[in-house]
Amino acid sequence: MLARLILLGSLLLSSALHAVPLKDEIQSLFPKATRIDDKLASPAVYPVYQLDELIGYAFESNDYSTLQGFSGKPIRLLIGMDPQGTLTGIHILEHHEPVFLHGLGEQSLFNFIDQYRNTNIGKPIIVGGRRSGGSDSVHQFDGVSKATVSVVILNETVMISAMEVARNLLEGFAQGPLAIARPELFEPLEWGQLLQRGYLQHWRLDDAQVEQALGHSLSHYSQLDDDPELPFSELWFAYLNAPSIGRNLLGEPAFGQVMEQLKDGEQALLIISRGRYRHVPDDFIPASAPSRVVLVQNGHPIELHDMDLGSDLLPDIPGLEAEQLTAHIFRIKPHAGYNPVGDTALQLNVTLQRNHLISSSTQFTQPFSLDETLFEIQAPPVAAKSVPMWLRMWQERWWQIVVVIAALALLSWIFINQHQFSRNSRRFHQLRAGFLIFTLVFLGLYAQGQLSVVNIFTLFLALWQDFDITVFLMDPVIFILWSFTFVSLFLWGRGLFCGWLCPFGALQEMLGWVAKKLRIKQWKVPDPLHQKLQWLKYLILIVLVPVSFYSLTLAERLAEVEPFKTSITLFFVRTWPFVLYAVGLLALGLFIHKFYCRYVCPLGAGLAILGKLRLFSWLKRIDACGQPCQHCKNHCEINAIHKNGKIDYDECIQCLECIVILNNDDQCVASISARKKAEKARKNDNLIASDWVPAK
Known part of the structure; x- marks a missing residue:
């Protein structure tokens, strides 16, 4: 653990942005500038001159837009624009977008903003989507795969800021008088x-x-x-x-x-x-x-x-x-x-x-x-009511939303009728395997629905500052999964998410299948050590949450203890230290079932804390469980069943394997024992009947 923190600390220091004087950055946006005036009060711009000729304005986006990025913090930009409304360039002053800081790398972000150079804001700028067939009525920019939300927010930030400046300072952008x-x-x-x-x-x-x-x-x-x-x-x-x-x-x-x-x-x-x-x-x-x-x-x-x-x-x-x-x-x-x-x-x-x-x-x-x-009083031109950005994201991903909601409805039905579904062991295991494949491939790799402890940071900071639900609506799949997970915590505890909806958890479980096929010997963690190691994930969570209030950037970097971005979001297309860390955890999972989930995951720790408020204990127990039967405990690969038969819901991932055992007469020891006793009694009855001869 200490080695990992040292590694992450070194990455933090090596990637820290060096301070560059703002006027030097403005100079790079206007290479021909010979004079940069001080910032005006209203509008908040830096006039830029070549000798005595005004060649443009530089302005900071945070003076005009408070739109929050996917991380919950605004993306601060320095924007250059000439008197004709043509953008001369954009520099990133500050951002907290995790997918660029800890995922794709910032070069992909820089490549994206380079598209704004020499673009006139007189036409709408659309990011991604279908090409407009050569129409010159809009500017259409290439998006960034796996960072759609972040670049759409960045584009909105640019346009809000630039149009506000243009309406104040440039001819042709302001609406004419209404009279x-x-x-x-x-x-x-x-x-x-x-x-x-x-x-x-x-x-x-x-x-x-x-x-x-x-x-x-x-x-x-x-x-x-x-x-x-x-x-x-x-x-x-x-x-x-x-x-x-x-x-x-x-x-x-x-x-x-x-x-x-x-x-x-x-x-x-x-x-x-x-x-x-x-x-x-x-x-x-x-x-x-x-x-x-x-x-x-x-x-x-x-x-x-x-x-x-x-x-x-x-x-x-x-x-x-x-x-x-x-x-x-x-x-x-x-x-x-x-x-x-x-x-x-x-x-x-x-x-x-x-x-x-x-x-x-x-x-x-x-x-x-x-x-x-x-x-002559003229009604202002009726502009088409702009669709909120979050709503556009929901409209564009409508079919993904339908699939996710259908999958969650099926999962709810399985849990509500768990005894009915678990009566046929083979079919239940096929159903569970199919759902885990769906979770990994569709929810994780395709829809990017991997929840993270960073989402918890964002929620806490939003509640601490000015709460804005639109920040959370920006990614519909994440929003739906979080909403479902939050409700399920009060019904079933943490296990429904950790055992069925976590893509990285599904990947670990599939590696467990491989380990069984290859007959890799599993390392049994002794109960005393197991009980101590479980507290590690809570310790990590306790460190991360306060740090997020001190420095969101530092908290995001420390949250790299989660291998989710490397393995699920970026599918191992990343620098070697992150890949080595994620592969190492997965390799360890070949020998200790779901090692990361059991001992390291801060997200699981946070869900377990909220899961203590669950209203029901759904997993059925019978008198024989633990007294003396230990069959479920021995088959619980997560080691969430105590010797007395009681289930530790804080650690249970709700795989329902114990319910399968309980509902199958050929697996439950109590049922097998009862059946044997019944068969023995029947044989004794038959023997007595054959030995008995009626008196003449």
Whole structure:
């Protein structure tokens, strides 16, 4: 045992990921990059530049997706995407997918994510399945055999993250506004009428409001104009796409020029301000985005971009001189998804510098709503309701689900009617052999239905943190087997799973058949040693469960004490230390029946603990069992029957061999003895009858 732990520890250290600075990884996604800016707050991306040209964004998937992997932990990705929505590459930052860490190896995962390079997210990405016949409407990627769930989750993580970034930053990905300004609707209106109808918004902030928000006097800030006649900030703003607003404010020529410069789906916003703190600073760079003002809709900021149209197109405010005003027309890009009739507010960000070390900041918002009659309200396109990923997995594996449920129904029927099935010894053994072959070949090697102690880790962590049943629904075969096993623990104990549904257990039992055919001498473990060795699997479980809360990665590696991945999941296609370990356990099973199940299996230990809550003791015993009959005990290869005839349900694998013996008169010693006594009595009766002569 110690040697195995040392071996697994060395594998853990040798495969540990070395820390690579994140910006170095971003550089590898954008080889031409000369500058990588710091991470923005919203959206959470790293802008990447070649000189002054934006060439893309890098972002971490955990900022956009909390989708859990098959292990119960999210797959953390670093994703690169250019301004056209083409993925430049993906790096794995962290994952706990057992099939890659301890099975297929991570190279198969790296090969899979290489398919994303130079793929545009404007088309859906489908992993695996049938080819689409050359259709260019989707991207179809090759999956990874034996890791379907993991790569489907990874693909969902990529698409959720990339589309969220694209909708925020890239043109052509965001849904257009749900309200389109009616171009034919125009009514001449004066400045006062525009204000009265709310087409033009007026907002004034006085010094007292700002001082209250800051908590001290504005006299501390020398950067402000000290003219007492000026308000702190006075703004006028209006949505220009509606002709009744834009044409009346700008005039027909200027309005036409603005509309011509707007691209499809873009919208325009006019902002005029005066006062001690205007909507842009004096050193504002034309054609850039202002830092002081932003639209806010549905809790998300919508960035504005100066159209740099020049002062000739901007309107005057009656009663005020142009020199007193600052005015800009800002572009709202379509990817922002701005809806002009939705609940919106204009936000003014106030930052005042007391000196070169100390500054104060606050924010003010003004509701901004528009009359719906100015717009043609369009219903959003009805998108096909996406099918949850777990449901897709169930739909794709429907026939496997049917076969598994049918097999479990048959097994339940066998256990409920165990005495009827066991009356014919030969047919029962054929039935059991057939079911074990089904368990190994179909459940284990084909459907990948090998339960593991790692599943217990996942359940505990889910219950400890935020429980999400969809994590467990991702693999329908595993989910059905676990559900059936959990229920059966309260009816029959651990034995139903360990003796009938465990693929590795079935493989060991088949090796027992081979040992009998080859007449390999079995090593009988003395009862005192047997009783001590049984505790080893409980000790392993006690170590593994707490470790899983400390480090899931370490627990997964220590769980390699289970040979299931090597022998069943990967069918021995693995590095030699793992293969040698699994083969060694199986070879030992040729001499000691089901050695691993009896002494090492932590999963069996966990099931045995829950099995103590079983409601019934199904295995029939009679008075002669153990007193004096020891036939069942001697034939119990798992050594789960005590000398007094009592069955140890914590260790019993419910092979039902004792029930076969009990229900066959030619095997049960009590039945044989009773039959012999009956035959002897009958012979005695016949002898007495032949010796008796009637008196004359």
